[in-house]
Amino acid sequence: MSDPILLRARGLKNSRSLSTYCRLGGYSALEKALSMTPAEVIEEVKASGIRGRGGAGFPAGVKWGFVPRDTAKPKYMICNADESEPGTFKDRELIVVDPHMVLEGIALASYAIGANTAYIYIRGEFVDEAQILGKAIAEARRKKYLGEDMLGSGYDLDVHIHRGAGAYICGEETALIESIEGKRGLPRLKPPFPAVVGLFGCPTVVNNVETLACVPHILERGGAWFAGIGTERSTGPKLFCVSGHVERPGVYEAPMGITFRKIIEDLCGGMRGGRKLKAFIPGGSSAPVLPADLIDTAADFESVAQAGSMLGSGGLIVMDETVDMVWALENLLAFYAHESCGQCTPCREGSDWAVDIVRRIHRGQGRQGDIETLHRIARFASQGMTICPLGDAFCGPISSFLEHFGHEFEEAISKASSMTAKALPILPVQSDRELFGL
């Protein structure tokens, strides 16, 4: 394994402090960038080929390029630290280990798009992390790395921390923007995209913490260096957060294109207790599940997509042979049903319906036709049927669990048929109870 880049300070004493960060070469990229034009910064980032680490994998440099140059409106930079995808915990690690790397990334991105205000939208549960960032911002301001007239360049940047209130959907960039504006966190209709109409109606770029943490390294060592790491179309180092039935779960840094076998067997010390791998979810809980025989898939955007899933945020959830897949799907769906914002019909109704069905199957009351209904929900609540990708997020697991582990569902239903009454009794609803004095 090569030397870690993003997690280079992990294990060092006082890794969070500005002095440690500067000792490791921190903020030199910012100094360098402030002498370049914003367009040059964007070109460098484009050359690196870095793709968004938040899940969608959209090229960051291209995203920055969408921001209109000649507008009288202020522009905003938002760092998305609302890491709420189950199985993902890389951004927290970055903030805890090296908050200044994130801040420098924010400063560089803001400079590139011409923003004088940046927000860090951090999930509400990250209490300590918000404090760490707050302290780091204060430190950086004192040393003129942030604030007015940064490093004597005449460029001003204010960084604000905005704490979320615990909604998964606020990790979606437009819902996040609504939340910062003080509204309910509901995703917006697109177009217009945030790069044109974003926060407070102004051009806005939203980037993931890990994406921004890569930017100082790209500026410091050049886009070509970054593009040399990983595969041709998925460049750079990537953080993988491994959870589940492995010996050593945690956050690991590896170049894109490493195989999942290497991550599980080499980095994480193999399966817990030497049990057999049954399935793994490669990119956070919304990514379709993959069966054990696809373990040699390379962890880059293209290979995982080819295998029928997505690299997403790099949250690798590992399940061993003891896992009941019906239970696992119920667990996942319960999360999405709880977190659906309730705005558009297919997701609001479909997510809750799906969890009802899977829960019933799991409790031994499955029925013939349930699997067809699940397929139907998965078909009509995804693929653009909803405003935001939360529809796809809960439909991906449904389809993939049924595709790879459908026999477990069928088995549960066939066992259940003998136990369940043919027709469920019709229970009076609560108000009727009151009405009829039942």
Added chain:
Amino acid sequence: MVTLTIDGREITVAEGTNLVEAAAAAGVEVPTYCYHPGLTVVGQCRICFVEVEGMPRLVTACSTPVQPEMVVLTASKRVREARAAVMEFLLENHPLDCPVCDQAGECGLQDYSVEHGLDSTHMVDERRTNPGRERHLIGPHVVQNQNRCIHCTRCIRFTTEISETADLTMKSRGNHSYIDTFDGRPFDNPWSACAADVCPVGALTVNEFRFRARVWHLEETRTICPGCSIGCNVSLGHLNGVVHRFVPRENAEVNGWWMCDYGRFLAEPLNDRTIDVPLERFGDGERRISWDSALAEVARWLREAPKPLVIASANMSNEALFAVRRNLVEGARMDVIVPVSEGETRRIKNGRGAWFSSNDAHPNSTGARHLGLAVADAANLESYLRDGTGPVLVLDAHAHPWLASEGAAAISADRQVAVLARYRTPLVDAASMVMPLASWAETDGTYTSSTGRVQLAHKALQPVGQARRAWEVVFHLALELGIEQERAVTPRILFAEMAAEVGAFSGMTWGRLMAEPGMPVHEEVVGVG
């Protein structure tokens, strides 16, 4: 202008038009729930999916503006499948209690599930219920049944964008979110019942109309609101001679899609009637007489008195006021006044987002002014009656609040007073002659709003009993007085005569008023009102 093709029909519409409106212009209906032409577009119900050639995914018609050369399919297999799926999602937790739901008959879910839905459902699990929010009076006029809600947020957008009161909000999240008033306060704004109008399902219904009639039995008549001088366009729903409700009718220039609660609940009082035959005072009591005798008697008073007093009404149509002007003012040289009163200020937002307000409590005081009749406030009205001598003819006992007071009754103590009325007031009880007056719903007529717009209100019902309309009574009196000749008279004829004679109405025709959403009065007289 942009030209595009929708279902094979070429259509040219203005730039920026969305596909729902463009399809409507091409004669194709795209189903909608969350979309309302008067509210912002949120694109969240997902029923309006259409297929656009060249786009990989279905698009929501409400949020997609037209593009040149666009080829739109609103009924392809993909679209029909997606719509059926959305219908199934919407009905998944819907109680399907149409037999006891007051929205039935004008419910979007009913209409579209027949047209676009599946025959059955795959749903076998327990449906979502909202205990305590099933028959929940959230304000003075609106009843909530959250079980029926499809979360389209039209009501919320109405309160934020139109009434600007932001009383309603969505609480909780996802499948368990529900509509509630902000902070739990009662949903009480001057337009609250419009939230029930915009609700496409039975989640919000108007308390006053609940269980009064099945809407498919109702006859709807295009009329205008009698509540103030703004003249909101409304539909009057009536059944078997009983008026049941007003609902706003679209007129972008006047009231958009809205009306205020005050005006809305003026519909039911139109049924109030205790006087349905002419009555003559007879000692301490009254006796029924025929219209002919009553009119002959009143004509005799008017003829004999040197200066009879006539009180018209700013609630009367232009045609009735024109008959008053021609027959009583110009023909018989009588001294006629039109009492007007100030009411509470009523406000309405039109379809372009502009507010109109009015504290003029009458629908046609502007018309009375344009016709050159003398308008009077309460003090003038009182001194007019007190200082004048001779018989009094009150053409509408409900024309002014002062006429309903005891003071008005006292003035008629020792003189001949003839009153046209619908129900009893102290003045009616003291009058020497009482004649039944037809209600607002019982006559055709035009009314001039305070912005100078002449609008037509259609007759919904035949007059009850022997009640006659004001223009009819004035004409019959004129016959008795020998001013008019026997001839056919209808509001339409009177209007044509008025348009020829009165500058404000020049160039207008009844036929155009029937077809157009009101016509502005002739420019020269705009300032008069």
